Amino acid sequence: MDAAWKRGRALRRFAGSITVMTVLGHTVLGFEQAYLTPIAGAVTGMVAEFVLETAEAWAWRRPARYRGTPGQAADFFLPSYITGLACAMLLYGGADPMPVVLAVLIGVGSTYVLRVRAPGVAGPRTGGVPGRHYLNPSCSGALAVVLLFPWVGVAPPYRFAEWVPGPPGALVPLAVLVLGSAVNAKLIGRLPLVLAWVSGSVLQGALQDGPTGVSTIGALLPMTGVAFVLFTGYMLTDLGTTPVRPRGQVAFGLATAAVHGLLVQFHLVPGLLPALVIVCAGRGAGLALLARVRPPTLPVPADARGLSEVPAGAQP
Numbered sequence: 001m002d003a004a005w006k007r008g009r010a011l012r013r014f015a016g017s018i019t020v021m022t023v024l025g026h027t028v029l030g031f032e033q034a035y036l037t038p039i040a041g042a043v044t045g046m047v048a049e050f051v052l053e054t055a056e057a058w059a060w061r062r063p064a065r066y067r068g069t070p071g072q073a074a075d076f077f078l079p080s081y082i083t084g085l086a087c088a089m090l091l092y093g094g095a096d097p098m099p100v101v102l103a104v105l106i107g108v109g110s111t112y113v114l115r116v117r118a119p120g121v122a123g124p125r126t127g128g129v130p131g132r133h134y135l136n137p138s139c140s141g142a143l144a145v146v147l148l149f150p151w152v153g154v155a156p157p158y159r160f161a162e163w164v165p166g167p168p169g170a171l172v173p174l175a176v177l178v179l180g181s182a183v184n185a186k187l188i189g190r191l192p193l194v195l196a197w198v199s200g201s202v203l204q205g206a207l208q209d210g211p212t213g214v215s216t217i218g219a220l221l222p223m224t225g226v227a228f229v230l231f232t233g234y235m236l237t238d239l240g241t242t243p244v245r246p247r248g249q250v251a252f253g254l255a256t257a258a259v260h261g262l263l264v265q266f267h268l269v270p271g272l273l274p275a276l277v278i279v280c281a282g283r284g285a286g287l288a289l290l291a292r293v294r295p296p297t298l299p300v301p302a303d304a305r306g307l308s309e310v311p312a313g314a315q316p
Contacts, residue, residue: 029160048105087141139273
């Protein structure tokens with residue numbers, strides 16, 4: 001069972017999970033965006049992916065990666081489909097879907113513009129491909145739109161369970177947690193990352209009790225909401241921009257929690273998005289530095305989709 005097949009299976013399951021979450025959000029939980037918003041996001045992502053991949057394939061004189069069997073073509077477009085749904089879930093721009101469309105364009109575009117070659121892997125001068133993206137496309141696109149347009153905001157936490165008031169509403173985070181844990185543990189292998197992120201968040205919340213005067217319970221209360229659980233299960237664990245090895249996943253999760261804690265201390269909102277983007281950028285810088293000092297020995301497969309698909313001997 002090769003890495004590409006495993007990743008394709010994980011992507012299909014992840015895409016199915018976030019699709020179910022989107023449908024439930026708009027029909028049961030109370031997502032406030034227009035029904036057109038997730039559709040516009042998903043379509044925009046796949047169209048942008050098609051255009052950019054076609055242009056890059058022409059520029060590098062190679063076959064486009066969406067060519068092949070229908071299953072291979074579907075797997076190729078799944079990351080941009082997931083990005084579209086994730087941006088639609090993250091952002092709130094009223095009834096106007098254009099902020100989500102712009103976020104998706106920025107996110108998908110970043111996967112072609114901002115790239116890094118994995119350490120020990122041949123680059124374009126030695127027969128490889130131009131490198132792999134390192135920024136989480138959903139979070140980078142959403143953060144860019146929030147910073148560019150003050151009237152666009154991150155979706156408020158209350159609306160993730162607005163239509164389920166009272167005691168039943170307390171079961172919504174639990175249900176999302178169970179679904180997200182199943183996806184990350186059984187389907188995409190990111191459980192160490194999730195555990196490290198949650199443990200780091202608990203630790204930084206507990207540390208706020210003394211210096212800041214914020215009670216530990218008050219600091220940890222946001223972790224019980226649907227917004228935090230959705231971010232943990234569907235945004236943080238992006239397959240293309242997180243480490244594969246458990247040790248790397250633990251470091252990534254702890255670093256994200258630490259940066260998020262610092263941003264909260266400086267009252268930077270929304271803290272979750274910039275925290276993840278900062279850690280992804282730091283990881284990309286580290287990979288670029290290692291790539292300069294480690295001689296290339298392994299070529300990147302021409303159909304590799306992300307850093308998680310480089311040869312095993314070159315995994316960061």
